[in-house]
Amino acid sequence: MNKLLIxxxxxxDAIETPFGKTDKILGGAAPxxxxxxxFFNLQSAIVSVVGDDFPQEYLDLLTDRNIDIxxxxxxxxxxxxxxxxxxxxxxxxxxxxxTELNVLGDFQxxxxxxxxxxxxxxxxxxxxxxxxxxxxQMETKPKLVVLDTMNFWMDCALAELxxxxxxxxxxxxxxxxxxxxxxxxxxxxxxAIIQGMGPKYVVIKKGEHGALLFHxxxxxxxxxxxxxxxxxxxxxxxxxxxGFAGFITQSENVSFENMKNAIIHGSNLASFCVEKFGTExxxxxxxxxxxxxxxxxxxxxxxDIEL
Amino acid sequence: MNKLLIxxxxxxDAIETPFGKTDKILGGAAPxxxxxxxFFNLQSAIVSVVGDDFPQEYLDLLTDRNIDIxxxxxxxxxxxxxxxxxxxxxxxxxxxxxTELNVLGDFQxxxxxxxxxxxxxxxxxxxxxxxxxxxxQMETKPKLVVLDTMNFWMDCALAELxxxxxxxxxxxxxxxxxxxxxxxxxxxxxxAIIQGMGPKYVVIKKGEHGALLFHxxxxxxxxxxxxxxxxxxxxxxxxxxxGFAGFITQSENVSFENMKNAIIHGSNLASFCVEKFGTExxxxxxxxxxxxxxxxxxxxxxxDIEL
Numbered sequence: 095m096n097k098l099l100i101x102x103x104x105x106x107d108a109i110e111t112p113f114g115k116t117d118k119i120l121g122g123a124a125p126x127x128x129x130x131x132x133f134f135n136l137q138s139a140i141v142s143v144v145g146d147d148f149p150q151e152y153l154d155l156l157t158d159r160n161i162d163i164x165x166x167x168x169x170x171x172x173x174x175x176x177x178x179x180x181x182x183x184x185x186x187x188x189x190x191x192x193t194e195l196n197v198l199g200d201f202q203x204x205x206x207x208x209x210x211x212x213x214x215x216x217x218x219x220x221x222x223x224x225x226x227x228x229x230x231q232m233e234t235k236p237k238l239v240v241l242d243t244m245n246f247w248m249d250c251a252l253a254e255l256x257x258x259x260x261x262x263x264x265x266x267x268x269x270x271x272x273x274x275x276x277x278x279x280x281x282x283x284x285x286a287i288i289q290g291m292g293p294k295y296v297v298i299k300k301g302e303h304g305a306l307l308f309h310x311x312x313x314x315x316x317x318x319x320x321x322x323x324x325x326x327x328x329x330x331x332x333x334x335x336x337g338f339a340g341f342i343t344q345s346e347n348v349s350f351e352n353m354k355n356a357i358i359h360g361s362n363l364a365s366f367c368v369e370k371f372g373t374e375x376x377x378x379x380x381x382x383x384x385x386x387x388x389x390x391x392x393x394x395x396x397x398d399i400e401l
Numbered sequence: 402m403n404k405l406l407i408x409x410x411x412x413x414d415a416i417e418t419p420f421g422k423t424d425k426i427l428g429g430a431a432p433x434x435x436x437x438x439x440f441f442n443l444q445s446a447i448v449s450v451v452g453d454d455f456p457q458e459y460l461d462l463l464t465d466r467n468i469d470i471x472x473x474x475x476x477x478x479x480x481x482x483x484x485x486x487x488x489x490x491x492x493x494x495x496x497x498x499x500t501e502l503n504v505l506g507d508f509q510x511x512x513x514x515x516x517x518x519x520x521x522x523x524x525x526x527x528x529x530x531x532x533x534x535x536x537x538q539m540e541t542k543p544k545l546v547v548l549d550t551m552n553f554w555m556d557c558a559l560a561e562l563x564x565x566x567x568x569x570x571x572x573x574x575x576x577x578x579x580x581x582x583x584x585x586x587x588x589x590x591x592x593a594i595i596q597g598m599g600p601k602y603v604v605i606k607k608g609e610h611g612a613l614l615f616h617x618x619x620x621x622x623x624x625x626x627x628x629x630x631x632x633x634x635x636x637x638x639x640x641x642x643x644g645f646a647g648f649i650t651q652s653e654n655v656s657f658e659n660m661k662n663a664i665i666h667g668s669n670l671a672s673f674c675v676e677k678f679g680t681e682x683x684x685x686x687x688x689x690x691x692x693x694x695x696x697x698x699x700x701x702x703x704x705d706i707e708l
Contacts, residue, residue, distance in 0.1 A: 183586075184586065279490075279491065280628070280629055280630060280631075281627060282627050282628060282629045283629055283630075300610070303607070303610040303611075304610075304611075304624070306627060312700065313627055313700075313701060314700070314701060314702075314704075315624045315627070315701050315702060317611070317622040317624065320588060320589050320613060320620055320622070321587070321589060322587055322589045322590055323587060324587075351705075354704040355704050355705065355706050358704050358706060359706075385708065388706060388708055389708055391706075392706070392708065393619065393620075393621070394620060394621060394622050395621075395622060395702045395703075395704075396702075396703065397621075397661040397662050397665050397702075398658075398661075398662065399662050399665060399666075399695060399698075399699070401692065401695055401696055401699065
């Protein structure tokens, strides 16, 4: 089985949407990525950090999905990263109510020895220096390195972000972030500029409006599945990235054509994530549901104009 | 050849975008629809009205595309409908600077005798009573009636709009209008409610984010082609509708499966419309360019996950 190495935050989230609010629940990029990737045939490991306030129940939830957590450091007396957000009525925008870095503040990632030869590395949203450090520790060159980041690092650590971006194959960011990073409003132009920064493949996530994959002059588009109700968008982007990286890891095929399939798998998994609060839906999701909804993506997008 | 009857405004538009501004140029729903539909093998006619200030050059431009203008009334001493708009920097929103109804104010449509048996009727954006009057004049039941409308009529003539909506097969509106008409934020729920008002098929246009086609529990999505630059979005929705109605007219197939193809054709033609000011690009567009870009739509959306 191929190996997927995942780095990203592990967090407590407190979320409020028009449909309700949660206490502190499992959150962070790495769990969403790991849960999503677990629907593929692969070995995965998470590199991250939590405090000793992090419940065994959440650790079990990850190991139950065969996610290796030997690289998940538990800091004695430390507090786990905490994020709290309030979504507006349209669920397309949110206010961050609290960000307490806690143990994430001076995190030094340690890649488990048996994942230093991972086939695919998924660098989830974290400080670019942490992302770089993970790449430094790899003993064999991964077949594919995927990086997700956000505007926060463009504001606070742009030089470090640009350094790590040079070293990756695929970047996944949202439309506003692509505009910020490139200085171009047109996403086509933005993607070309970002390709010039290093990554040969640029994935631009547009939330309910789907995702675009750019490579040289080629472009592919995956819609988001139109849903009756989006309950909580938290983690949808990470779930998308996890599905993308997970499928690539399983299939061992890093061609543009196969990335099209990977983007559809990512969109498919993300469409479940938003149906309940936090990771709830991803935890009770069954493989047969995943396969069945893939058929909906086919019906949604496939047409038969003969050319 | 099958017949497509088009009703809609014929106008002078004055447009300002971040890329420049125009004097009064050819505008209105009917010319955009007619030019777009002219890329298919069909007979078309426009029912509309202009003043005698309307230049022969614009009439020629329509007849050069084999569009029958015997139903285009020219009011002696009348002034043609005038619209002026200013697009904001993102081109997704605009301010209307002027709307002078002029001869459109008390327009009584007259369907040419040889189009009273049209196969497809495209009711472009106009007062719902004008749209109803066109349907009243049909001598045979069209295979398909498509209606485009806008929020203005929902605000000012909702009862009349709901009356004509009962009589049509396909409605094309944008996302905000679908929300206004249905009272539902979710487009899936909005489409279901609108289907309950009459039309079995609901097309929701999302501009640069593509278009959705709903029918019972089924849904199809056509992306907009990602473009380096959108120059002027004016008429894109009408061009989309014209491509949709034109392809259906040519193919004589009103199945949901064929409507998927029609939506792709509409999106394809609309992607050209926005490349220049007003109708300029649609006038110099060649059929081989249209076919070539259809291939891009295939590459953009088709994937090969085996299920």
